[in-house]
Amino acid sequence: MKIVDVCAFYSPHGGGVRTYVEQKLKTGPKLGHEIVIVAPGDEDAVIERGPGARIVFVRSPRFPLDRKYWYFNEPERLHAVLDAEAPDFVEATSPWRSASLVAEWKGPAPRSLVMHADPLSAYAYRWFGSIFPRQTIDWQFSMFWEHLRRNSRMFDHVVCANGDLSRRLREGGVANTITIPMGVEPGYFSPAHRDPALRARLLEACEMPESATLLLAVGRLAPEKRWPMVIEAVNAASRNVPIGLVMLGEGREQRTILRHIAGNPHIRLLAPERNRQVFARILASADALVHGCEAETFCMVAAEARASGVPVIVPDAGGALDHAQDGAGRTYTACDPVSAAQAIREIAITRPRPSARARSMEEHFQDLFAAYAATVRTQRWAA
Template sequence: MRIVDVCAFYAPRGGGVKTYVERKLQAGAQAGHEIIILAPSDNDRVVETQGGGRIVMLPARRFPLDRRYSYFDDEQSLHAMLDRLQPDLVEASSPWGSAAMVARWRGDAPRALIMHADPLSAYAYRWFGSVLSRATIDRGFEWFWRHLRRLDQSFDLVVSASDSLSQRLSAGRLERVATLPMGVEPGYFSPRHRNEALRARLLERCGLGPDATLLLGVGRHAPEKRWPQVIEAVTSAGYANPVGLVLVGDGRDRARVRRAAANNPHIQLLAPMHDRPALAEMLASADALVHGCEAETFCMVAAEARASGIPIIVPDEGGASDQAAHGVGLRYRAAQTDSLAAVITDFLNGDPQAQRRRAQAMAASVTTMDDHFAQLFAVYRELEGRRRHAA
């Protein structure tokens, strides 16, 4: 099959979506499929990838809130490229305007919407959740639910990476939702990469000795990631227990994150890590991963932490919460700093080493991306030949 992924969130210096895309190109080639990533960019070029497939860049406007990304703004140009590529199946990886453009394309190939984003959790629920009920917010954003239902009727399949998101989409009256959890890159993440000397060096950077507990956070500095909340909770838990936090990442919210960490010498901020083996070693060497975002559709870093054999401390909503369902994590009330501080304290006062041993024993059970793509391509095979026109 020739599968064209209209990938609005791809960027050469991006994070989880970039990782997912690059593995998809390899997995597709190995399975005998031609994968073409159609991505917005500031220039017009084609990138042939080593493992097979290609990335076709379409000129587009820069996204004003994060200059690493662009967004599709020329529907006619997008349709013309799809006409030229003649796909057997089209994916749209964002529920925003690019998905509506794909829905309106007059080609007859079947199409799938991949929910790589959960805008209601990332924005509406985060903005108004402290003063309004979820049901009230949903009523206020009924226009977005109508948009999703129109997409649901225009696409042959809506792919969700977690049960929690699938349940919300189905409750919102979407009818074509299928849960296909993503996975981790095979060959990278494992408990065998644990390095006690690295752990000691990281704790030393935090001004602590090797008897302290090392927490790790990984992700973009963006408001929905809630890093200032994580920092505040770790600081609170640290009054009674020696605990250090190493936070890996960067982004448009960096100023707030730096201010939050400025007065705690036990918190260290590191630049994003693009060296996957180095990240795998750091994950395996921590005592637990802590995460603040309840708007994850899957939470790749939590899955990577599980595959690395460390416990996870995550909010009780979203894809991160689903990762803790495997018995190797602790949940706190989403967006509640006091709850997170209490759960971290419980973790510190419990038996962190016993929890890590349990996480190590279960690490090999984490789904890989190759497993995910095998399932995804099998579903696409069922759609192949279902020629149709956009609604």
């Protein structure tokens, strides 16, 4: 098949969507498919990524709230690109305006909406959850729900990477919802990469002895990640057991997070480690991964921790929850620093080493493309 991914939030500067796109570009051709990513950018351009893989940039304005991204502003130009590509299957990988643009395209190809974002959890529930029950918030955001419901009727699939999101969408009347979990990039993550000397150096950077517990936190420094809550929980747990926390991330909330760290020598905020081999060693050398976001659609870093034999401490909602199952970590009540501190204490005291287990990204794409192929066959048979 020729699969075109209309990817509104692809950025060359990094992020989870970029990681996913890069793996799709590598894996799709191996599985016998042609992959074309259509993304907004500063200029019209085509970047070849080898046989059967390329990125087509469509000149578009920068996104005003985050200049690392762009947005499609001319439906006609996007539709012209889709016409020229003549795909067998089309994906929209953002639930916002680009989903409507793909739904409105007049081409014959079947299509899917891939939920790389959970906007209600990331924004509406986070902003108003302490004031109103979710039923009230959903009612206030009924326009977005109707947007999802309307678009879902024009897509053959609405693809979610975790069961919690699929359930909420189905209960909200979103049609054609399916769950296809993602996976980790093969060949990088393993307990074999655990390095006691590296662990000791990271604890030393936190002014902690080797006997302390080394926690790792990884992700964008953005409000929905709830890093201030994680820092509060770690500080509370540290009153009972020695803990060093190493945070790897960058983003617009850096100053806010540094204010919450408040010079605590046992918490270090470092730049992201972009070398995958080095990052795999850091992750495997931690005693646990702690995460704060209840709005993850999959939580790649928690999956990578599981593949590394590292326990996870995650909220009891969203995609991160799946990675704590079967004794692989502890969950806490989402958004609750007291509950998070208790989960951290339990991990710091017991220091479990769960068995390494992870679904590969190749398995994810095999299942995803198989669903697409079945839809294409059904459409052709019906025609």
